[in-house]
């Protein structure tokens with residue numbers, strides 16, 4: 139056997155039978171495919187099976203192989219109630235068959251994406267899990283407004299919180315978060331539209347009604363819409379403008395930096 143032949147032998151991809159079962163949790167970012175990481179694109183291209191969440195845009199799926207099996211596991215796929223359990227079982231079964239499984243999630247898999255639960259359950263079954271970061275919607279929403287989430291004059295920190303807690307036992311205490319925001323922590327609220335009235339009420343217990351607020355729907359996508367108002371007007375503005383999920387609510391003085399920044403730069407790269 140020649141040296142060249144041997145080298146080829148050792149660098150060839152392992153066959154499905156010898157490759158360890160693995161699932162890659164990939165962050166698909168907020169929607170604009172240009173916000174995908176290079177690692178994410180590479181994983182999507184290599185996948186033979188993709189389990190795809192609702193919030194993943196069609197533009198991202200363009201990078202999948204034509205032969206790949208794409209399973210929409212959100213409402214869009216007609217499976218209103220695709221359970222977490224079902225998704226994890228499917229991912230595990232396909233990985234154990236030797237498929238290259240990518241679990242594609244909106245934003246970052248580890249920010250309100252249940253990526254932690256999925257990784258834990260898969261690893262418990264002896265399946266290797268790799269996680270590829272994505273740009274989380276909160277970052278994209280702020281940038282699309284031209285707002286820095288921290289700013290030396292306005293905010294020295296940022297908190298990502300969900301408006302949709304799992305049960306009363308872990309319900310958020312909005313007045314406490316309001317107190318943090320009053321101390322210069324920007325609040326970035328995910329899944330807050332359904333509970334907007336109660337979160338507004340809670341935040342008003344610790345923040346001035348004049349606190350600036352912005353809501354961004356479909357951040358980074360062509361259909362993006364945003365509204366800016368004060369905390370006092372939050373619910374009324376969202377309802378009047380028909381802003382719906384998926385949307386991010388940004389609360390804090392950092393929004394006062396808005397006027398001083400130019401709009402975000404758009405860079406178009408050659409294909």
Ligand code: SAH
Pocket residue numbers: 168169193243244245246247248249250251273274275276279327328329330354355356357358359383384385386
């Ligand atoms: N893992 C995701 C979050 C999933 S939770 C991430 O890191 O971004 C789902 C919530 O994310 C939605 O209810 C909404 O609050 C937010 N979201 C996701 N994509 C969004 C987008 N393009 N624009 C605005 N909000 C978005």
